Amino acid sequence: MLKLKLQKTPLIIGHRGASREAPENTLESFRLAWADGADGIEADFRLTADGAIVCMHDAATGRTAGKDLEIAASTVKELRCLDAGAWKSSAWSGAVIPTLDEVLAAIPHGTWFFIELKCGVEVIAPLKRALQRSGISPERIRLLSFSAPLVAELTQHLPDWHACLLCDYRHSLQSNSWRPSRADVLDTLTRSGACGLASADRAFLDRNLVDTLKALGKEIHVWTVDRPSNARRLYNLGVDSIMTNRPGWLRQKIAADENVS
Numbered sequence: 001m002l003k004l005k006l007q008k009t010p011l012i013i014g015h016r017g018a019s020r021e022a023p024e025n026t027l028e029s030f031r032l033a034w035a036d037g038a039d040g041i042e043a044d045f046r047l048t049a050d051g052a053i054v055c056m057h058d059a060a061t062g063r064t065a066g067k068d069l070e071i072a073a074s075t076v077k078e079l080r081c082l083d084a085g086a087w088k089s090s091a092w093s094g095a096v097i098p099t100l101d102e103v104l105a106a107i108p109h110g111t112w113f114f115i116e117l118k119c120g121v122e123v124i125a126p127l128k129r130a131l132q133r134s135g136i137s138p139e140r141i142r143l144l145s146f147s148a149p150l151v152a153e154l155t156q157h158l159p160d161w162h163a164c165l166l167c168d169y170r171h172s173l174q175s176n177s178w179r180p181s182r183a184d185v186l187d188t189l190t191r192s193g194a195c196g197l198a199s200a201d202r203a204f205l206d207r208n209l210v211d212t213l214k215a216l217g218k219e220i221h222v223w224t225v226d227r228p229s230n231a232r233r234l235y236n237l238g239v240d241s242i243m244t245n246r247p248g249w250l251r252q253k254i255a256a257d258e259n260v261s
Contacts, residue, residue, distance in 0.1 A: 036248025040112025
């Protein structure tokens with residue numbers, strides 16, 4: 001299994017691109033992230049009614065594209081007629097919802113691409129075709145999902161690519177415990193065959209868990225990290241990457257800290 005190599009500063013992935021400044025999940029946002037020095041991007045994808053894979057976090061377009069169309073019930077042509085940038089500011093008016101093929105074609109050589117899948121197993125066949133067409137090395141791609149069954153299917157049907165399990169946690173003050181528990185997370189990782197954990201930035205992720213994951217040969221990626229203090233903590237823990245809405249700004253902050261120390 002390929003392991004990511006952290007440099008002096010952490011491996012920084014643009015969460016939905018440079019989504020603090022630009023409209024999330026658009027080519028404009030991705031290009032800004034790359035221009036700002038991101039090591040790669042993370043983006044969300046869904047399947048349309050006519051079998052295209054498009055870049056969109058929500059199940060419908062109302063929040064980021066004005067008109068409220070359900071992705072799964074719309075054609076790619078209908079979705080591409082929407083303005084996916086004006087909601088952020090007039091400066092981004094005219095941005096369109098990109099397809100997976102368009103994003104793959106734009107990926108700069110040597111950068112990373114984290115693909116979060118927001119649908120089910122029906123995406124596997126068109127996803128495999130798109131990845132194969134792209135010519136991008138599977139080593140530079142990570143497939144992400146909150147669904148352990150989907151991760152297991154990806155591992156089985158796309159063995160050349162690495163699939164990671166996304167996980168968030170909730171802490172109960174009453175019982176002073178996390179759900180899912182550490183044992184549950186590790187068991188799900190093992191059963192799904194995931195190559196690693198894509199974890200929320202929570203106190204749940206501590207030295208003990210990171211060391212356990214490393215001992216199991218699992219990668220550790222963390223979302224969403226927008227504070228330098230949090231990035232420093234995770235870097236000291238030795239995680240493989242951090243996803244941030246502010247890749248350029250965060251890299252500058254970490255580099256400044258390195259220069260001071």
